[in-house]
Amino acid sequence: MSGRNTVTRPGRAAGTLLAALLVASASLTPGCYSTQITLLRSGLDSLRAQVDTMQARDAVAYRVLADTRSELQSQRDLILSTRASSGSTMSEMFDQMSALQGRLDEVLHRFTTIAERANTGGATAAPAVPAAAGAVPAVPSTGGPDPILAYDNATRDLTEGRYGMALQGYREFLKRFGTSELADNAQYGAGECFFAQAVFDSASLEYARVGEQWPKGDRAAAALYKLALCQERLGRGAESRRSLEDLIKRFPTSSEAGLAKDRLGSKK
Amino acid sequence: MTLRPLHRFSLFAILALALVVPALADDVRLDIRSGASSRLPLKLTAFTPAGDRDAGATSVQADEVLAADLRNSGAFTVARAWEAGGAAAAASAQAEVGGKWTQRGSTIRLTGEVRELPGRQVILTKEYSGPAARWRDVVHRFADDIVLQFTGELGVSATRIAFIVQDGRTKELWVMDADGHDPRPLTADRSVAQSPAWSPDGSLLIFTSYRGGGGPQLWVLSPEARKPFLLSGRPGLNTGGAYSPDGTGVLCTLGIDGNAELYRLDARGGSPQRLTTHRGIDTSPCWSPTGREIAFTSDRSGVPQVHVMDADGGNLRRLTYDVSYTDSPAWSPRGDRLAFVVRTDGGFDIWTCRSDGTNTTRIVAGGSNENPRWSPDGRHVVFSSDRDGKRSLWVSDLDGASPRKLDTGGRKAMSPAWSPRSGATSSR
Numbered sequence: 001m002s003g004r005n006t007v008t009r010p011g012r013a014a015g016t017l018l019a020a021l022l023v024a025s026a027s028l029t030p031g032c033y034s035t036q037i038t039l040l041r042s043g044l045d046s047l048r049a050q051v052d053t054m055q056a057r058d059a060v061a062y063r064v065l066a067d068t069r070s071e072l073q074s075q076r077d078l079i080l081s082t083r084a085s086s087g088s089t090m091s092e093m094f095d096q097m098s099a100l101q102g103r104l105d106e107v108l109h110r111f112t113t114i115a116e117r118a119n120t121g122g123a124t125a126a127p128a129v130p131a132a133a134g135a136v137p138a139v140p141s142t143g144g145p146d147p148i149l150a151y152d153n154a155t156r157d158l159t160e161g162r163y164g165m166a167l168q169g170y171r172e173f174l175k176r177f178g179t180s181e182l183a184d185n186a187q188y189g190a191g192e193c194f195f196a197q198a199v200f201d202s203a204s205l206e207y208a209r210v211g212e213q214w215p216k217g218d219r220a221a222a223a224l225y226k227l228a229l230c231q232e233r234l235g236r237g238a239e240s241r242r243s244l245e246d247l248i249k250r251f252p253t254s255s256e257a258g259l260a261k262d263r264l265g266s267k268k
Numbered sequence: 269m270t271l272r273p274l275h276r277f278s279l280f281a282i283l284a285l286a287l288v289v290p291a292l293a294d295d296v297r298l299d300i301r302s303g304a305s306s307r308l309p310l311k312l313t314a315f316t317p318a319g320d321r322d323a324g325a326t327s328v329q330a331d332e333v334l335a336a337d338l339r340n341s342g343a344f345t346v347a348r349a350w351e352a353g354g355a356a357a358a359a360s361a362q363a364e365v366g367g368k369w370t371q372r373g374s375t376i377r378l379t380g381e382v383r384e385l386p387g388r389q390v391i392l393t394k395e396y397s398g399p400a401a402r403w404r405d406v407v408h409r410f411a412d413d414i415v416l417q418f419t420g421e422l423g424v425s426a427t428r429i430a431f432i433v434q435d436g437r438t439k440e441l442w443v444m445d446a447d448g449h450d451p452r453p454l455t456a457d458r459s460v461a462q463s464p465a466w467s468p469d470g471s472l473l474i475f476t477s478y479r480g481g482g483g484p485q486l487w488v489l490s491p492e493a494r495k496p497f498l499l500s501g502r503p504g505l506n507t508g509g510a511y512s513p514d515g516t517g518v519l520c521t522l523g524i525d526g527n528a529e530l531y532r533l534d535a536r537g538g539s540p541q542r543l544t545t546h547r548g549i550d551t552s553p554c555w556s557p558t559g560r561e562i563a564f565t566s567d568r569s570g571v572p573q574v575h576v577m578d579a580d581g582g583n584l585r586r587l588t589y590d591v592s593y594t595d596s597p598a599w600s601p602r603g604d605r606l607a608f609v610v611r612t613d614g615g616f617d618i619w620t621c622r623s624d625g626t627n628t629t630r631i632v633a634g635g636s637n638e639n640p641r642w643s644p645d646g647r648h649v650v651f652s653s654d655r656d657g658k659r660s661l662w663v664s665d666l667d668g669a670s671p672r673k674l675d676t677g678g679r680k681a682m683s684p685a686w687s688p689r690s691g692a693t694s695s696r
Contacts, residue, residue, distance in 0.1 A: 152624055152626070155623075155624050156604065156622070156623065156624065158560075159556060159558070159560075159561065159603050159604070159623040159624070160557075160558070160602060160603040160604055160623070161557070161558040161560075161603060188583070192560070192578070196558065196560045219583070221582070222578070222582040222583035222584075225580075225581075225582040226578070226580070226582060226583075229580055255544065255545055255546060255581070255582070255584050256581075256582045257545075258544075258545025258546070259542070259543070259545055259580075259581045259582065261545075262542050262545065
């Protein structure tokens with residue numbers, strides 16, 4: 001047994017040392033593992049955070065991409081619709097420009113005519129008086145606006161279907177040259193501007209003014225006849241009949257009186 | 269990033285103006301209303317034929333038809349590049365016209381092209397097609413578009429002219445293309461036809477005829493159907509029919525009261541409304557383009573004179589006092605002028621004046637010239653004349669140049685009426 005003890009003693013010391021080392025290492029090893037695990041966990045958390053960040057960024061990028069795609073689509077639609085409408089829009093623009101060019105030409109022509117007359121001090125031969133007027137203006141030439149020219153321009157607008165411009169021209173004429181011998185013609189012309197556009201109530205007012213202000217003028221019979229036509233077209237048959245009868249009574253030799261008789265005959 | 273409508277319009281307007289303004293600045297726009305002889309020099313290159321064997325032959329003819337159309341438009345001088353010396357003549361040309369002429373079976377296709385010079389930038393390219401039998405119509409359409417490109421108004425090559433042909437004692441109604449090609453009869457009544465006038469859409473012709481066996485009556489026919497129907501056969505005179513600009517009414521002279529008076533009928537010849545009541549003779553009525561006024565001839569002042577009145581008959585006045593014995597009025601398509609004839613010692617001259625009767629101007633003299641009628645663009649007047657010895661049809665381009673004669677095959681032709689554009693070609 002002693003031999004076993006002799007042998008045992010150094011072995012015991014070594015065992016103790018080993019145990020101590022083991023204990024020490026055991027005491028040290030768990031600390032080392034814990035640190036690594038902590039580090040690993042930390043790394044893992046970091047990775048997770050990065051993945052989360054990337055996912056968030058992906059979501060943002062996806063939304064941006066979707067928005068961009070939508071924008072491209074709308075731009076494409078816009079281009080297609082623009083291309084489709086460009087032809088007609090260009091055509092409309094050309095039409096408008098042509099019309100404006102025509103108006104410009106006309107205004108320039110008028111301006112040139114007026115300038116020429118001004119330069120010659122009104123010495124140029126005045127255009128012939130409109131046939132129906134058969135009279136010269138009562139307003140003497142003072143180097144200012146020419147009543148005949150103003151009247152002619154308005155009448156040209158009327159004849160060529162520019163009723164708005166014609167009406168404006170006649171009204172301007174009446175305002176400036178209300179005592180001219182062409183004034184009743186201008187008043188009649190104002191009625192024509194409305195009559196041509198089938199605005200019979202306004203036309204009847206204008207025609208009535210001819211009879212009120214120039215009852216013996218050379219447009220009185222024609223204006224009364226047109227007044228009767230307006231009244232007829234407005235459904236005021238009795239008034240129309242009275243106007244026609246008045247016309248026959250006041251202007252029995254006029255051509256309108258013959259027409260009035262025809263209309264009264266057909267109305268019976 | 270989507271543009272708001274206003275911004276979108278502004279952007280487009282700027283782009284459009286950027287395109288248009290330089291184009292207009294470089295472009296040569298002709299004033300088609302002035303009547304001035306400001307003709308644009310054009311260079312014509314021969315069409316390139318393709319397709320069937322016949323294409324070469326028809327393309328050569330098409331070249332000549334296009335050249336004639338453009339020259340007759342009054343807007344251009346034309347240099348044919350295919351002629352000897354053509355290249356030199358084209359040196360001053362401001363635009364070049366050409367294209368591809370393809371004939372396959374019974375169809376013609378023309379790809380027309382206009383390039384500005386010297387840059388040779390394409391300013392017009394367009395395709396036209398039609399039946400080979402009507403290949404001239406295809407060329408006329410291209411010519412009219414070229415006129416449109418440079419003047420802003422469509423040309424009149426693809427229109428027609430109706431007229432009367434006298435053969436012995438008979439007078440028949442005929443029609444031909446505006447360049448005088450293909451004259452063909454529309455009636456074969458062996459009677460007397462007079463005074464044709466087109467409906468506003470060009471689908472019908474109204475004319476006076478004795479074909480009923482009695483006095484003059486108003487008849488209407490379609491140039492395609494050629495079967496006339498009676499519009500007015502009232503007792504006495506029924507003459508001088510003229511469709512209103514909206515096609516709903518017809519002006520004419522009727523003698524139902526024993527005297528020749530002007531009446532307005534509806535488009536079927538009914539509901540006569542008397543417009544004149546004077547014992548003088550009132551004839552040759554025509555409408556203003558707006559339909560608001562009527563010009564006609566009346567001898568109420570002793571000799572025939574053109575008068576104007578409102579469409580309902582009132583407000584009558586003599587057109588002009590500058591000249592005497594005037595007849596056969598025709599209102600220009602723009603409404604700014606009237607053409608009419610004035611008697612001379614040996615016949616008649618053709619004059620025009622403003623719609624208010626001022627600015628009377630003689631435009632045709634020499635021989636006896638009658639029945640002036642305006643082209644739809646107002647740039648030409650067709651009339652009948654015996655200026656070269658035999659009565660035929662002539663056209664004045666209103667630019668001071670001598671009138672040109674229309675070839676009616678040597679027939680005695682008179683009373684022309686120029687069709688509106690819309691009914692000019694059925695294949696259009």
